Amino acid sequence: MDITERIKKLISAISYQVYEKETIFRLAMLALLGEESIFLLGKPGIAKSLISRRLKFAIKGGTNFEYLMSKFSTPEEIYGPIDLRLLKEGKYVRVVENYLPASNVGFLDEIWKAGPSIQNTLLTIINEKIFRNGGTDIKVPLKLLISASNELPAEGEGLEALFDRFIIRFIAEGLKSDANFEQLLDGESSLDVDVDPKLQLTLQELEIWKKQTKQVRISRKTLDFIHYFRKKILKETNGEAYISDRRWKKISGLMKTSAFYNGRSETDIADLFVIPYCIWDNEEQEKQYSEIFFNTFLEQFGLEWRNEKKNLMNQIDLVNSQIGQTEAQFLRLTPYTDPFKGSIAGTYYFINFTDGGDKYKICFISAGDWNKIRNLTNESFEIDLHFGVNLNKYSGSQKTLVRAYKADQILFVNENKKYLLQNESPNEFNQQMNNLADNIAELEAKYKELSAKxxxxYKKYMNMNCIFFEEIYDEKIAQAFDTKTKKQLEEEAALEKQMKLNAKNNNMKNPIEDLDFKLEI
Known part of the structure; x- marks a missing residue:
């Protein structure tokens, strides 16, 4: 099992039965692998603390620490109590076991209520992965720190430095799907989860991979995109958007981490999708900056092809409008009044029905029925068609499922056969229509060729590994190349396979072979 598949299965295992939190688990796993921190903004009771408890199971023998902050919280509650025995010897040393400095995963709820004494030590732990204990620097085993709050840090209270250290930010919400909500109510939620030991990561592996991640290069393609995006976001926000160089450095590190665990030696466009989660400071910015990022992505990838495709479609629409004008100018269907020597009364149009044999070679549709179905070309109608041996001898009528195919063609739906209606000026009309049809065919061939390219x-990018941003990447890359998402294509392929299997099992026959007119004389 390669590292990409292993991480993908690990994310699936630790997020088991935690509904609609897949994105948070993926981002948290990316933060863990990159040894960064993540901030979750959201109301209480939406599984924020559960995520940190589950993440400890990603590490073999992993430990976690969690604490709900208040304005009365003390450093002892986070970093451990003072060792009284050593204090008698004049040494100010904390007992850190089972506290944040000794944990692999930490979760601090209501983080902004922490006092300055807690904040300052926390900054050192986040920045340097070091805890100063009794004059000695201890390297902490912390791989991931998750903080949470139902509010953003208040301005003017000195919290900006701490907030800046949480590189990944995400707005967490409650369940939206009724089905998932019912599963939550009826199922059992567990803080613990069974994870295959073969999937779990060891601290030794993480150290080795950390060194290898540093060897990943930032590709020219992703650098060009970042340059373009930086200019774009400044322009779109009138210069108000500020993303510090330090933050960009952190972002590049996460991009490298994403590339490495997706099996790449240099970053690619899939790794860019960490950016929207790292650049906002409030909810308004989150929405605005994400939109700017995705618009920038669509400008940089596939735009020329989409514009060319749109231009071809406009040309096709123009020729189609010319077809409508030609039909109005030249098409005159031949009317027949009271055909079959008055056997049927009213005005009718003649259908060149070529499959009725000698007995049913003459076919009429009433003008009223034709005008009805012609105006609704996407719908099928069961109407009476009238048959005869010749124009004088009436054989009877038959209800038939039909649809208007073109201005002068009718489709027998069950038989999938098309027939022309008689026209008073066929030569001139056909000449005009043939020319337009040639234009349409040429444009459609170009459109089809471009779509294939x-x-x-798209398939090249669709098959690119993107385990941390899979859903949004799939959506945007499909949008960039004007096609369906990978998930939609897979669902269509499965449906088509099932339909073929059903057709084979039913031993379906060609409907035209069983055509039988049961005429009502």
Whole structure:
């Protein structure tokens, strides 16, 4: 099992039966692997603390520490009590076992209520992974720190430095799906989860991979995108957007981490999708900056092809409008009044029905029925068609499922056969229509060729590993190349396979072979 598959299965295992939190688990796993911190903004009771408890199971023998902050919280509650025995010897040393400095995963709820004494020590732990204990620097085993709050840090209270250290930010919400909500109510929620030991990560592995991650290069493609995005966001916000160089450095580290665990030696466009989670400071910015990022992505990837495709579609629409004008100018369906020597009364149009044999070679549709179905070309109608041996001898009528195919063609739906209606000026009309049809065919061939090129390029990116941003990447890369998402294509392929299997099992026959007119004389 390669490292990418292992991390993907590990994320699935630790997020078992935690509904609609897949994105948070993926981001938290990325933060853990990159030894960064993540901040969750959201109301109480939406499984924020559960995530940290589950993340400890990603590490073999992993430990976690969690604490709900208040304005009365003391350093002893976070970093451990003072060792009284050593204090008698004049040494100010904390007992850190089972506290944050000795844990692999930490969760601090209501983080902004922490006092300055807690904040300052926390900054050192986050920045340097060091805890100063009794004059000695201890390297902490902390791989991931998750903080949470139902509010953002208040301005003017000195919390900006601490907030800046939480590189990944995410707005957590409650369940939206009724089905998932019912599963939550009816199922059992567990803080613990069974994870296959073969999937769990050892601290030794993480250290080795950390060194290898530093060897990943930032590709020219992703650098060009970042340059373009920085200019774009400044322009779109009138210069108000500020992303510090330090934050960009942290972002590049997460991009490298994403690339490494997706099996790449240099970053690619899939790794760019960490950016929207790292650049906002409030909810308004989160929405605005994300939109700017995704618009920038669509400008940088596939835009020329999408514009060319749109231009071809506009040309096709123009020719189609010319077809409508030609039909209005030249198409005159031949009316027949009271055909079959008055056997049927009213005005009718003649259908060139070529499959009725000698007995049913003449076919009429009433003008009223034709005008009805012609105006609703996407719908099928069961109407009476009238048949005869010749124009004088009436054989009877038959209810038939039909649809208007073109201005002068009718489709027998069950038989999937098309027939022309008689036209008073066929030569001139056909000449005009043939010319327009040639134009349409040429444009449609170009459109099809371009679509094939775009889909080929899309498949290259679709098959790129993106375990941390899978859903949003799949959506945006499909949008960039104007096609369906990977999930939609897989669902269509499965449906088509099932339909073929059903058709084979039912031993379906060609409907035209069983055509039988049961005429009502």
């Amino acid at each position: 775009m889909f080929k390029e």
